[in-house]
Amino acid sequence: xxxxxxxxxxxxxxxxxxxxxxxxxxxxxxxxxxxxxxxxxxxxxxxxxxxxxxxxxxxxxxxxxxxxxxxxxxxxxxxxxxxxxxxxxxxxxxxxxxxxxxxxxxxxxxxxxxxxxxxxxxxxxxxxxxxxxxxxxxxxxxxxxxxxxxxxxxxxxxxxxxxxx
Numbered sequence: 001x002x003x004x005x006x007x008x009x010x011x012x013x014x015x016x017x018x019x020x021x022x023x024x025x026x027x028x029x030x031x032x033x034x035x036x037x038x039x040x041x042x043x044x045x046x047x048x049x050x051x052x053x054x055x056x057x058x059x060x061x062x063x064x065x066x067x068x069x070x071x072x073x074x075x076x077x078x079x080x081x082x083x084x085x086x087x088x089x090x091x092x093x094x095x096x097x098x099x100x101x102x103x104x105x106x107x108x109x110x111x112x113x114x115x116x117x118x119x120x121x122x123x124x125x126x127x128x129x130x131x132x133x134x135x136x137x138x139x140x141x142x143x144x145x146x147x148x149x150x151x152x153x154x155x156x157x158x159x160x161x162x163x164x165x
Contacts, residue, residue: 013035015035018037018038019117021105022085023036023083023085024085025082025094027053027058027059027081031082034103035103037103038104038110039106042104042107044107044108045095046092046104046105047094047097047104048103049101052103053079058079058096060077061077061079061093064076064077064078066097074098076095076096076097077095078093078095078096079094079096080094090112090113092109093108
């Protein structure tokens with residue numbers, strides 16, 4: 001399969017002080033577009049409500065355990081699905097969290113799509129591999145006003161409101 005790369009004009013949606021990404025998700029049925037919170041405290045790929053997984057025809061793949069912010073664990077169902085961003089399609093693991101109504105993507109999602117989340121003082125944005133190479137050294141990033149680069153530097157204290165529920 002040919003390596004597909006995202007276009008450099010791909011951008012982040014900034015809502016209510018948090019980064020979101022628009023992506024299409026597909027189980028056994030057709031693709032449907034959703035906005036996903038980029039959750040820096042979520043190490044997995046994708047999390048969607050159970051009802052959405054059923055509507056898209058996702059099928060059981062495995063059981064998983066997730067550590068929650070309060071220190072407890074929850075068991076959830078994992079499904080395999082296709083996700084498409086900017087015309088690039090990849091297979092992702094979708095976690096169906098019980099009693100959750102959140103659409104979120106985590107650090108494994110960013111790695112799968114080879115995206116880097118740039119955290120500045122006032123906003124967020126994404127970088128593709130070509131843009132990362134062009135950015136250069138840590139000194140160049142500091143000069144450009146970039147505070148953090150994720151997932152290379154995961155620091156959830158930068159965005160404490162983005163914890164896995």
